[in-house]
Amino acid sequence: AQSVTQLGSHVSVSEGALVLLRCNYSSSVPPYLFWYVQYPNQGLQLLLKYTSAATLVKGINGFEAEFKKSETSFHLTKPSAHMSDAAEYFCAVSSGNTPLVFGKGTRLSVIA
Amino acid sequence: NAGVMQNPRHLVRRRGQEARLRCSPMKGHSHVYWYRQLPEEGLKFMVYLQKENIIDESGMPKERFSAEFPKEGPSILRIQQVVRGDSAAYFCASSLYKGNNEKLFFGSGTQLSVL
Numbered sequence: 187a188q189s190v191t192q193l194g195s196h197v198s199v200s201e202g203a204l205v206l207l208r209c210n211y212s213s214s215v216p217p218y219l220f221w222y223v224q225y226p227n228q229g230l231q232l233l234l235k236y237t238s239a240a241t242l243v244k245g246i247n248g249f250e251a252e253f254k255k256s257e258t259s260f261h262l263t264k265p266s267a268h269m270s271d272a273a274e275y276f277c278a279v280s281s282g283n284t285p286l287v288f289g290k291g292t293r294l295s296v297i298a
Numbered sequence: 299n300a301g302v303m304q305n306p307r308h309l310v311r312r313r314g315q316e317a318r319l320r321c322s323p324m325k326g327h328s329h330v331y332w333y334r335q336l337p338e339e340g341l342k343f344m345v346y347l348q349k350e351n352i353i354d355e356s357g358m359p360k361e362r363f364s365a366e367f368p369k370e371g372p373s374i375l376r377i378q379q380v381v382r383g384d385s386a387a388y389f390c391a392s393s394l395y396k397g398n399n400e401k402l403f404f405g406s407g408t409q410l411s412v413l
Contacts, residue, residue, distance in 0.1 A: 195338070222404075229302065229389055229404030230341070276340055285331065285354060286402065288340035 188213045188279045190289035198295040205249075205264040207292050209277030212258065219260040220278040220286065221251055230276060236260060247271070272296045303372075304390050304405035312413050317377040317384070319408045323392030330373045331402060332365060335387040347373060348396075377410075385412045 193208040211217055218237050222230040234245025241253040251262045260277060277289040303322040311317050323330050328349050333341040343357040347367035358365070362380075367373040377384055387409050391402040 190340075227406065229304075229391075229406045230402075231404070232401050235401065285343040285346060285357070286341075287343070288333075290338065290340040 188217065188281060188284060188287045190277050190279050190287055192275075192277050192289035192292050194292055195290065196293045196295065198297060199267045200297050201269055202266050205262070205267045205271065205294065207262040207275050207277075207294065209251075209260045209262065209289060210258050211260060211277070211279045213279055213281060215281045218280045219251075219253060220280070221245065221249070221260075221262050222276045222278060222288075224274045224276065224291075226273075233262070233275075267294075267296045269296050269298065302390055302392050302403050302405035304388075304408050306408060307406065308409045308411070310411045310413065311380050313381055314379050317380050317410055317412075319375040319377075319388050319390075319410070320372045321375070321390030321392075321405060322372040323390075324394075324403050327392035327394050327403070329393045329396060329400075330367050331391045331393075332373075332375050333389045333391065335389060335407070337386075341389060344375070380410075380412045382412045385410055 189212045191210045220235045221233040223233050224230045233249050234243045236243045236253045244250045249264045274291045274293050276291045278286045280286045305320050330347045332344040335341045345358050345365045346354040362378045364376045387407045389407045391404045393400040
């Protein structure tokens with residue numbers, strides 16, 4: 187069975203500061219990993235995904251994530267937070283044959 | 299070019315009534331997924347359908363819940379005899395290709411409130 191743990195249900199950063207959202211996964215087979223973002227009253231949008239190519243994955247809006255097999259992690263980062271980044275972020279894992287399993291989400295607040 | 303369309307956005311039902319949630323996938327997409335989101339929880343997979351077929355319903359409750367994706371028309375998630383615990387946001391997603399490593403496009407969800 188696969189699972190995702192997102193550390194911190196709420197993260198607050200200052201505008202211009204580094205964003206780091208943590209995600210650890212559990213999978214018995216090589217995983218596919220995703221980060222989705224959800225803005226208020228909207229559905230989820232894909233930020234980026236890892237599918238066993240480069241371990242550093244670049245996504246939209248300046249976000250990137252690094253797959254670290256030894257740490258079973260797929261943390262999401264952005265060098266400089268913008269007010270528009272305030273949203274809920276979900277990490278998800280799939281083996282390819284199983285449906286996406288989502289973490290509980292991390293709410294990002296950006297302080298001016 | 300509409301994305302995934304869900305309706306209604308908000309649905310209020312009394313205990314014991316039926317709830318019908320509709321989802322029209324993106325144009326050209328024949329794979330539909332339903333997820334449920336409870337407060338302070340992530341999205342929980344419910345069911346994966348292709349046109350006229352249920353591919354994976356491992357996340358569906360055994361009773362009262364059903365889903366369909368007919369040849370014509372939207373996908374329907376049906377909840378019979380709703381209870382307060384069914385109150386949640388229900389999201390539909392679609393994809394162009396088969397496989398759970400494909401990008402999913404999500405609708406804006408239906409917020410179901412059971413009184």
